[in-house]
Amino acid sequence: MATRALIGYLDTDGGVLTTTYNHYDGYPSNLGKALNKFYNTPEKAKEIANKGYVSYIDPETGEIEAANKQAPGKVKLSTNFLDAMDEIAEEIDSYGGDYGYIWDNSKGEWITIENEGIGEMSQELEMELAHLKDKFDSEVDEAYHVGDNKEVITKEGEDKVDSQESFAKVLSQAMFKLQDQPKDMISAYKDSLANDVRLNGVEQYADYTVEDFIEDYNNYVQDKIELDEIFTRQMKYKAGIIK
DSSP: OOEEEEEEEETTTEEEEEEEEESOOSSIIIHHHHHHHHHHHHHHHHHHHHHHHEEEEEEOOOOOOOOOOOOOOEEEOOOOOHHHHHHHHHHHHTTTOOOOEEEEETEEEEEEEEHHHHHHHHHHHHHTTTTGGSSSSSSSOOGGGSSSOOOOOOEEEEEEESSSSSHHHHHHHHHHHHSSSHHHHHHHHHHHHHHHHHHHOOOGGGGGGHHHHHHHHHHHHHHHHHHHHHHHHHHHHHSOOOO
C-alpha cells in the first residue's frame, strides 16, 4: 500500500514552496531516513524537491526510483505567516500525503509533519517554523511570541526557553518524549495549549522546561479523565442507570 508524502523546499526569501510527490514508503523510518541521510544540505534538499515525482527512495543508498516524470509544484505563499502555514498544510493534504517533509533552510534540517488533518498540520507547522515568522512581511498572530527578541535554548540542567528562539522548540522536544501517548490526547492537549497562548499570551510559558510541559500534559490528561468520569456519571444518573 502506498504511503504518500510531500517533499518540500521552503524558500522564505521568495515566499515559494517547491514540492515533489513521493508515492511509496513515505513514512519517517523510510523516506524520512533517506532525506536526513542523503538530502540533508540546502543544495540536495532543493534538488530532491525539484524532482516533481518520486516513486521511492532507498533509505540505505539514497537511490531514487521514479515511474513517472512531472514538473515540481510551485506554490507562492501568502506574506502572512499563519496563512502561509495553512497553505503548506493544504498542499500536503492535496497530494494525499500521509506525511510532509519540509526543508528548514535556516536550521539546515528536515521537519516532519504527519497528516492528521489540515488544522493539525497547520498548528504543527506554526510551532516548528515559528522562528521563520520574521521572514514574512505581514504581522503574525502573537500566539508564538516570547518577548521582543528571538529566543535561544539554553542548557542549565534542563532545556529552557530564554529570550531568543521559539518556545515551540522546547514544546517540540516534550512532544517527542510523549510520542508514545495516544495521538488524540496529544492533539487535544496541543489544541488546548494553542488556545491558551492565543488568549493569554506565551509569557506564562517563558520559563517552561521539557519536563514542565510533560507535567502539564499529564495534569491535562488527569483533569480530562476526571471530567469525562463526571460527565459519564451525570448521563447515567439522568438515564436512571444509577441513583
